[in-house]
Amino acid sequence: MSEKAYLSVVAPVFNEEANIEVLFKRLNDTLGALHYELLFVNDGSKDLSLFKIKEIAAAYQHVKFISFSRNFGHQLAVYAGLTYASGKYIAIIDADLQDPPELIHEMLKKAEEGYEVVYAKRNKRIGESLFKKLTAKIFYRFISSVTSIDIPVDTGDFRIISERVRKAVMSMPEKNKFLRGQIAWVGFKQTFITYNRDPRLHGQTGYPLKKMLNLAIDGITAFSHFPIRLVTYIGLLMSLVSMGAIVYALISKFVLHSTVKGWTSMMILITLIGGTQLFCMGIIGEYISRIMSNVMNRPDFLIEETNIESAAKPD
Ligand code: UDP
Ligand code: MG
Numbered sequence: 001m002s003e004k005a006y007l008s009v010v011a012p013v014f015n016e017e018a019n020i021e022v023l024f025k026r027l028n029d030t031l032g033a034l035h036y037e038l039l040f041v042n043d044g045s046k047d048l049s050l051f052k053i054k055e056i057a058a059a060y061q062h063v064k065f066i067s068f069s070r071n072f073g074h075q076l077a078v079y080a081g082l083t084y085a086s087g088k089y090i091a092i093i094d095a096d097l098q099d100p101p102e103l104i105h106e107m108l109k110k111a112e113e114g115y116e117v118v119y120a121k122r123n124k125r126i127g128e129s130l131f132k133k134l135t136a137k138i139f140y141r142f143i144s145s146v147t148s149i150d151i152p153v154d155t156g157d158f159r160i161i162s163e164r165v166r167k168a169v170m171s172m173p174e175k176n177k178f179l180r181g182q183i184a185w186v187g188f189k190q191t192f193i194t195y196n197r198d199p200r201l202h203g204q205t206g207y208p209l210k211k212m213l214n215l216a217i218d219g220i221t222a223f224s225h226f227p228i229r230l231v232t233y234i235g236l237l238m239s240l241v242s243m244g245a246i247v248y249a250l251i252s253k254f255v256l257h258s259t260v261k262g263w264t265s266m267m268i269l270i271t272l273i274g275g276t277q278l279f280c281m282g283i284i285g286e287y288i289s290r291i292m293s294n295v296m297n298r299p300d301f302l303i304e305e306t307n308i309e310s311a312a313k314p315d
Contacts, residue, residue, distance in 0.1 A: 010081030018202030044071030127199025
């Protein structure tokens with residue numbers, strides 16, 4: 001591979017055919033003077049994204065790409081980009097131009113001042129649905145209140161990280177990636193700039209509710225013991241309730257002699273306890289499924305095609 005770049009820009013791509021050229025142009029206009037590389041990660045797009053990427057990569061040496069064998073999801077696409085990014089600094093940017101490429105300069109300046117992570121915090125989100133804004137707001141607030149590390153609110157993956165942080169993230173073996181949490185976990189000097197998030201240029205969001213929920217669950221279980229602590233609390237509460245119920249049952253039998261009448265309360269208790277148990281088992285299951293995916297030790301992603309030498313080599 002060519003010599004080390006000063007800045008690597010990682011752009012995950014899922015059905016962004018109409019945005020790729022504009023993204024490249026805007027990046028090149030603003031970063032042209034730097035020794036930078038652009039790394040597209042095509043995450044199983046079903047449109048002409050890969051074709052467009054390859055066109056650009058054929059014409060410009062500093063444009064690299066990785067193309068997955070199927071859709072592995074945004075987080076793994078970014079992760080793959082980080083794996084092969086060679087730069088001293090690495091910028092992560094969405095391919096739909098919701099994150100203005102021109103901001104990279106401002107972020108890079110902070111990184112050069114010695115910050116290891118410079119993230120971009122969203123002031124305003126323009127052109128997104130009320131539902132998206134609301135769910136995002138709830139998600140960021142909830143996750144920051146239940147997790148033990150400081151995950152910045154209203155911040156996506158648009159950021160610049162240093163090589164050192166990149167390596168630290170690479171050394172984390174977990175399978176359910178939640179990169180913004182992992183980067184926060186790494187620590188070092190971190191700072192942010194603020195910006196107004198633009199509407200997506202073309203195309204549709206690749207993050208429907210189901211993917212958003214999955215990301216939220218990954219984030220919460222990866223960085224918080226809150227759900228499992230909740231099980232303990234609910235279990236404790238239910239034991240107290242059932243102790244009361246036992247006392248009540250005994251009094252009914254031996255003092256009031258009215259045991260036949262207990263049907264209603266029995267039903268309530270049985271359903272209540274049954275429901276809570278199921279709920280708790282569900283939460284425990286979440287953690288067990290994570291243990292399972294880590295134990296299975298599958299590769300995180302499979303590359304179908306690339307122009308990066310070290311990525312193409314089978315080991
Ligand atoms: N993306 C991806 N894989 C996916 C979904 C999205 O690589 O399965 C990319 C997408 O092309 C974009 C970025 O991740 O560059 C953010 O996705 P999107 O804009 O669809 O999410 P939103 O901004 O609506 O939350
Ligand atoms: Mg977007």
